[in-house]
Structures are given as C-alpha cells and as structure tokens.
Amino acid sequence: MRLHYEEDKPMKTTLPWLSRAPKTVLAIACLAASLGAAAAEWPDRPITIVVGYAPGGANDVIARFLAEKLQPVLKQTIIVENRAGVASIVGAQAVARAKPDGYTLLMGASGPMVFNHALYSRLPYKPSDFAPISLTGTFPLVLIANKDDPARNVKELVDASIRNPERSNYGASAASFQLITELFNEATGAKFSHIGYKGSMESVSAVMSKTVSMTIIDPGPAATAISSGRARPLAVTSAERMKQYPDIPTMKELGIDSTVTLWSGLFAPANTPPEIVKRLHAEVERIVTTPDARARLESLGVTAAASSSPAQFAELIDGEIARWKQVAKRSGVKAD
Secondary structure, three states, X not given: OOOOOOOOOOOOOOOHHHHHOOHHHXXXXXXXHHHHHHHHHOOOOOEEEEEOOOXXXXXXXXXXXXXXXXXXHHOOOEEEEEOOOOOOHHHHHHHHOOOOOOOEEEEEEHHHHHHHHHHOOOOOOOHHHEEEEXXXXXXXXXXXXXXXXXXXXXXXXXXXXXXXXXXXXXXXXXXXXXHHHHHHHHHHOOOOEEEEOOOHHHHHHHHHOOOOOEEEEOHHHHHHHHHOOOEEEEEEOOOOOOOOOOOOOEOOOOOOOOOOOEEEEEEEEOOOOHHHHHHHHHHHHHHHOOHHHXXXXXXXXXXXXXXXXXXXXXXXXXXXXXXXXXXXXXXXXOOO
C-alpha cells in the first residue's frame, strides 16, 4: 500500500532523503534544530528558580545562595520566586508546566518530589515531568522533647507513650513529617498520636510548652530551642551522628529502623535540552563543594551533597517514592 502525502514534488535540498520526508518528520527535524540552537545560545535572558515555600526556610536560603553564585558564571540575572502553598504543590506544578528551555527551574525538596507522591492520591504533576539536575544538600531530622520531660532518652519516651497513650502525642507541620513519625511509631511500638501544625517552628513551640510530647523535625527550626536548653534532643535520623550534635545518638545506634535523610536539589522541566542540564549540573556541583557553600549549608543543618549525576539523582527519587508509598500504605496516612 502506497502512503500518499499532499506534497508529491521533491523539495530542493542538499539532503536527498529529506526531500521525500513527510511533514511530521520535517517538523521534528526543525524542532530539534531549534532546540539545539536555543541550547547553544543559553542563557541569553534571566533565569527563574521557583521555590515552593515561603522566604526564609532552608530551601529558600539554598536557592538564593545558588542564584548568587550562578549569576557571575552564567552572566545572567537569576531570580528566586517563592510560590508557596499546598505542600509545595503550587511551585512544583508551575515548573512542570513551564517551557523546557532552561529558564524556569525548581528548587525541589523531598516533600514535593517524594512524599507528595506517597501521600496524595492525585497530583497535578508526575516524577517524569521533571529533569533532575543536581542534589544540593542533605539533612536528617532530630527528635526533641521538652527539657522537663522525665524521659531522658528515646527508650524512656517510648515506654511512657505505651503506658499512657492517651497523653502521648507528637507535632508535625507537614504530612511528610507525620509519615516519618509514623514510621518511628511502627519501628518502636510507640503510641504517639498526631497533632498538626502550620509550620516547623510551631511544632517546636508546642514541645517547649508541653502541648505535645515530642516532634521529629528538621535541625534548623530546632537549633535555637536546643542551644537554649528549652528542648532536649534525643536522637537524629541520619545514618551517622551529626557534626553539630556529636553527643546525640542516631536511631540506628538505638536499634531503631527509622533512618531518614531528606534532601534538596535543582530540577528543570522534562525535555529540557541535555546540554543545558549538563551545564547546570556541572556548575551546581562545583558551587556546593566550595568551603563557602559548605559553611553556609552547615549553618542550616544541611550537609553539602556528595557528587552524583542527574541519572543517580533520578534513581534516588524513584527508590524513595517506592519506600514511602509502602510506609503510607501500612500507616494509613493520607494528605487528601
């Protein structure tokens, strides 16, 4: 059977095979040439990094630090745009729908890129809507209790919750923290009940006022409460002890299967030209390994990310989504 195309006359070209190509092939060739040219010229205008959280948090600070360091090497203005709302879904969705030309990026975190996929039955974006560029930093969580709580360690805190479940609760400012604490309950047999808060600082304040028994939280918001002695750190969720808190044991040391490390990283929309992704990866990896970056990140309780390729970053995300979907299924925790 002969396929008929409207244009039977050959086009004048130096590529004879192209003269017989259908319109769709020509369109694809033109698009590829256009993307290639755009990638070669990139960047020729300002770049926007979207942050799905309010200003002042760790993700926002990291994004602004990257913007500051990327501007001189890319020779373009880098704009940080905060699009907070609904567990960072608003910001992630905006980037997922953006044109894949390297001018709209996402400062993503474990919350929107991993935990949301485990906690929401429907999301306006998929993992495949993004091109992972580079990890920027990783951080564990810290379990804190009130300074006057009679429990002096994790075992005593867990035992107290088992004896008095009606008086044992925890604060969580996001469904991801709730899911992580439910994993702790599962691993220890603890009976802590969930009380929700709008932000991490509110969860910390609830511990200090004895409104809740404990919280498992990122180190930044807990730092002042710990250093002032108003909250007692009992464990960290990292595989190794934190440099900032060398005397605090890890969950692993305590025999608790609750090792958790969260992260932040840079993403582009899917189908962004690989040359742009490669360039950004190289620049970000160079920046986060500088002494200046390490010091800035450590002040936030964040460890500069070790070297990893975009493919390794994507593999990490896929593995974590699978892990937390299973935890969510067992615990029954849902965000919708």
